[in-house]
Amino acid sequence: MDPLTQAERAMRGDPEAVRALWETHRRWVAAIVLAHMPRDAELEDLLQEVAVRVVKQVHRVRDPSLVRPWLRSVAINVARTAGRRRKVRMRIVRSGGAAEHEGAHDAPAPLATVEEGRRALAAAHRLRPEYREPLILQCVRGMSYRQIADTLGVPVTTVETRLARARRMLREELEREGISPEGLGA
């Protein structure tokens, strides 16, 4: 099913289409939440909230072509609301865990690389949202500049420029932390 047909059917209340719509978009929607949520929030909790809102409100979207920006706005709203109530810590306990999921990496990364990645992500969170968001979206596998541009509602050239700035700021941020260029490959 092509994305527009899927969106249209979801907007009409077809449960299967709603489910498919969510599964198609949830990964990059999660990236948006990740980019905007407070550091101490739980991504899974917020994503579940987004899922509920998507299912309940997708019929309000007027044009199938607007589904992507609408999903982004829902994700941002949920993440920002979490920021306002961050004192309430929420955590979901699952018997399994993300690491056991089949979507996890095939081979574990070396510990040093994992730690460097965490530092880079923490530093990315300190960037301004307009730089942080495309930077994290770009890390969603399979997302092109064009898709990021469509999601953010900006031209491709703006995405490119923001990404280049974001990377420069990220490098400077990490250097300020005293992480050697070799340590992060910079």
Add this chain to the structure above:
Amino acid sequence: MHPNREEILIGRVTDGEASPSDWQELESLAAIDATVWTRLAAAQRRHAELERAVDDALTIAELVEAPEFLADSGVRLSMRWRSYAGWAAAAAVALAWAGASRFNIASGPVGGQMSTLAPVSLMNPDELMNRYLDEGKREGRVLAELPMVMVESRPLADGQGSDVIYLRQVLERVRVQDVYRMGEDDLGRPTPLPVAPRIQPANPDPI
């Protein structure tokens, strides 16, 4: 602050968006300054590390499904009810106490089928809750139980598990004669206000 051409080109290469002419341009820059390759390698490594961290964080997304109940009936339900959802919610809250008396599980079994079940005093909380839900569904009050919302978990000191605090939500319906909504009086104090005229949905049983 504006990124220079080299940064743009390195970004395109790193992101797999570079065209053949971008590569040529980058090679031309590197022919003048070979450290361009070093910066490209550094950018690619940093991107790979960040990508892995983001990917790890996003793995959880695959575990989050669209809520089943809402996917099956929530859209239609919310479209039908949204115009008067506010008063409906207020009415439900206001009448919850009165309605609950009809399902007063502490007062003993209700109806013939329930009489075959264990006495209330022998039931644990889960059995009591299930009985409430079953009886509520039979009488049309309970429409569904919504997905649980986990609030917090605390590992036990002895490491033998966790305390989990969660919210259990039950979607219910009550029929009322008079409906109120929360409003404000002349002094701005919260006060229930009657909704007039009385709302009579075209379909008396919309759910």
